Amino acid sequence: MKKLGLLFMMMLAFTACNDDEKEQAVKEVKEEKPVPVKKEYGFILDDYEVLKDTIESGDSFGFIMNENGVDHGKVFEISEKVKDTFNPARITAGKKYMILRAKDSARTPQYFIYENDKINYTVVSLGDSIYAETRKRPVTVKRREVSGVIVSSLSEAIQDQGLSNLLVYELSNIYQWSIDFFRLQKGDQFKMVYHEKYIEDTIFAGIEKVDAAVFKHSEKPFYAFRYNVDSLTNKPSFYDEEAKALQSFFLKAPLNYSRISSRYTKRRFHPVQKRWKAHLGTDYAAPYNTPIVSTANGTVIASGYTSGNGNYVKVRHNSKYTTQYLHMTKRAVRNGQLVKQGDVIGYVGSTGLATGPHVCYRFWVNGKQVDPYRQNLPSAEKIKDELKDEYFAYIQPLKAELEEIEYKSI
Structure with missing residues (x-):
């Protein structure tokens, strides 16, 4: 009887252990994570x-x-x-x-x-x-703050922080009327508040918009605030801290972010003709086929070719101002066509008397060729007086946010 009792107890213990193992196995099965559905x-x-x-x-x-x-x-x-x-x-x-x-x-x-x-x-x-x-695709927008300092170029200042080169174009587009990006100085600083787009929260998909920026150039701060004053077009523009529009009648340059290779001068040694003569234009060196844009609204009064100018376009902006663009690889507009500021009118080349790819930009005031960098050119209108209080109230927190961002230093 004792042996039977002992055997019975051992069977109960084995069954209990077996039940525990089954319970543990069920528990482990339940804890397995489901395989994610790949969409x-x-x-x-x-x-x-x-x-x-x-x-x-x-x-x-x-x-x-x-x-x-x-x-x-x-x-x-x-x-x-x-x-x-x-x-x-x-x-x-x-x-x-x-x-x-x-x-x-x-x-x-x-x-x-x-x-x-x-x-x-x-x-x-x-x-x-x-x-x-x-x-x-589902897109999320993230708001960011950034600060940078110029050591050698704006592109390098952006890249050093692992940021998108699209910010270079955002800044150069915002300040193209007020800052000469061909003359940036070592130590110039900038700060921005902007929005980035991401696909499925991880893949960078571009810049959504810039809310505010300040660019300190030659120790002078240039503020920019995005603001919409035209409810019909619903197209915002950038204005400074005094409600003045950053947009000007003329762009600073006919192409986006390149370099000046030769300035307006009454005496220059011509690289092709090998003699001293006046150079009544400003040369912007850039790679072949870089888009050339009209620096202001106007009408194309010439689109053609000569042995000296190569492919060229001439635009009359009003009775006072005319501009011309030389040495294009090809033209993108025809004679008599209306163009707006920023419209592509041709592409950088080296046709005519040119040794390398560039555009020679010429500028007339009342029929006389002049240096555009020495002109007091007209600017766009300010925000109307009746809208200023609303504008100042809008930019106040943005300006405070910019002030809170520390400038980077060299």
């Missing part, structure tokens, strides 16, 4: 066979479709039905695309997804229901 462009990728690639030079929509088992007749049908939303003839080399194929023996293509840019993409349904629609 992209709004599709669950595990539901398809996925092909990712990039458009190469010479590729066409038809070629890509044929390579993936879609016959010519079907390609034509797709192209005709979706051309109002997605033009297959305009796919661009370097753009990414993805094809989702059915997980069947035929691996039938179901969708073609084309990246228009980092944010926008187009989905083309290739099945029985053919359609195309443009969608957006």
